[in-house]
Amino acid sequence: MQLLTNTSKTSQVASRLRQMIKKDNLRPGSRLAGTRQLAQEFNVSAKTVKCAMDLLQEEGLVRCEHGRGIFVQPRAQAGEIEVYIMLWGMRRESCNYFQEIIKLAYPPALQPGYAFTLRSVFKDTDDFKHFDQELARIENSPHIRCVLTSAAQYNVEHFEKLEQLHCPVVYFGDSKYEEAVDYPRHRIIDTADKAQACLAVLKHLQEKEVTLFVPDGSIVFYKEFTRTVVMGASQAGIKLNLFEVPTSLFAEMDQNKVAKVYARQIDKAHTGGQLDCPVMLYGMINPIFLANSHIQQRLTSTVPFIEPQLASSSMEPFYRATFDLISSVVDAPGEIQTRSICNDILVQDLGTEHQYWFKSGVLESADSE
Numbered sequence: 001m002q003l004l005t006n007t008s009k010t011s012q013v014a015s016r017l018r019q020m021i022k023k024d025n026l027r028p029g030s031r032l033a034g035t036r037q038l039a040q041e042f043n044v045s046a047k048t049v050k051c052a053m054d055l056l057q058e059e060g061l062v063r064c065e066h067g068r069g070i071f072v073q074p075r076a077q078a079g080e081i082e083v084y085i086m087l088w089g090m091r092r093e094s095c096n097y098f099q100e101i102i103k104l105a106y107p108p109a110l111q112p113g114y115a116f117t118l119r120s121v122f123k124d125t126d127d128f129k130h131f132d133q134e135l136a137r138i139e140n141s142p143h144i145r146c147v148l149t150s151a152a153q154y155n156v157e158h159f160e161k162l163e164q165l166h167c168p169v170v171y172f173g174d175s176k177y178e179e180a181v182d183y184p185r186h187r188i189i190d191t192a193d194k195a196q197a198c199l200a201v202l203k204h205l206q207e208k209e210v211t212l213f214v215p216d217g218s219i220v221f222y223k224e225f226t227r228t229v230v231m232g233a234s235q236a237g238i239k240l241n242l243f244e245v246p247t248s249l250f251a252e253m254d255q256n257k258v259a260k261v262y263a264r265q266i267d268k269a270h271t272g273g274q275l276d277c278p279v280m281l282y283g284m285i286n287p288i289f290l291a292n293s294h295i296q297q298r299l300t301s302t303v304p305f306i307e308p309q310l311a312s313s314s315m316e317p318f319y320r321a322t323f324d325l326i327s328s329v330v331d332a333p334g335e336i337q338t339r340s341i342c343n344d345i346l347v348q349d350l351g352t353e354h355q356y357w358f359k360s361g362v363l364e365s366a367d368s369e
Contacts, residue, residue, distance in 0.1 A: 009042075010051040012042075013042050014056055015140060017052065018061060027072060030072050032062065032069065034069070055137075060117045080113055081113060081327065081330055083116050084138055085104065086148070087150065089121070100310050100318070101148075101150075101172070104148075105118055109315075117141075119134065119137075121134055138167075142166065144167055145330050146167050146168055147165060147168070147169045148171075150171065150172055151174055151175045152175060152219060153176065154180065155180050156180045168330065170329060171188070172188045172189075172318075172322070173187075174187075174221060178220060185336050187338055188321050188339045190343055191341070192342050194345055195282075197308050197363075198308055199233070200363040202236070207277070207278050208237070208238060209240075209278070210238055210239070211269055211277055211278070212229060212242050212243065212280045213265065213279065213282075214243075215247040215249075216247055218246075218248075226242070243266075243268065245262065258288050262292060266294050266295060267294070278304035280307070281306070282307065302351060302352050304349050307348055311346040318343055322339075325339045342360075344359045
């Protein structure tokens with residue numbers, strides 16, 4: 001069997017096998033031919049076949065069992081809505097939403113009638129080459145009936161490409177590009193105010209000075225958080241020491257470079273004595289930041305060290321809104337639909353180990369939970 005197109009051989013092999021699986025030439029549970037046999041059949045190298053199998057396994061079309069072979073995965077049951085969760089540019093260690101979003105695909109959040117494919121893609125170039133590859137992957141999967149992704153990473157050009165897919169796209173959150181904030185057709189907006197939650201904790205603790213570490217304002221909701229905290233601190237008579245780091249670090253693959261940038265800002269705060277007062281973080285809780293020696297030492301103190309977080313116990317409204325919106329847009333993709341929710345916020349104090357819930361503008365202790 002010859003491969004005739006000009007695309008990569010890996011993509012061609014994956015496409016042929018994908019078509020065979022979806023046309024029921026390969027039944028669910030059936031065992032595929034060995035790598036060498038498929039390599040001979042497609043007239044490619046064994047390495048190319050293995051790479052193609054890796055793609056199909058990521059898509060959930062096959063499963064690899066060590067020592068037994070590669071098997072076709074059971075397809076979604078009739079009537080199920082297959083959703084492609086694309087966590088583009090979201091890292092587990094720097095995004096609390098990452099951990100909560102993936103729980104959509106697993107019990108107890110998962111509801112009957114849905115099947116999910118999870119894809120976490122860390123963009124490592126500015127040309128979005130991998131973005132186009134990811135869209136091609138979705139287009140080659142006609143059984144996918146909806147895509148769920150964060151709006152934060154995309155500009156108008158990316159939204160336009162996403163809207164050309166064969167299935168509707170549901171976004172959660174707003175875009176970091178101000179010109180594209182109102183572009184997504186279907187989205188879920190969390191109106192929870194993390195800035196007010198942090199300010200409520202500081203006022204409750206009667207703090208007069210606080211040091212804030214936050215990503216810079218190139219992402220809309222980071223800029224809005226910082227603006228709200230600065231204004232609120234000023235009104236409450238709280239001195240604010242602000243340290244910003246480039247948002248681009250979240251996509252940086254060189255971890256040593258990330259650590260050095262963090263270290264420069266942390267060293268500056270340490271030298272100025274600004275780590276001795278309460279510290280507030282937003283979007284900065286990750287292993288590299290917390291591994292810094294000054295931060296490690298700071299965490300052993302009893303001075304507040306707070307971070308607003310989403311918590312699974314308060315995410316039920318988000319899960320419910322997500323399933324509802326997906327179902328609605330699959331039935332009526334032409335209608336513009338939005339779901340607005342307001343999650344409770346858990347403010348964790350990593351210094352004193354206290355926790356606070358911020359619910360509907362009211363602060364309450366969560367220590368007894």
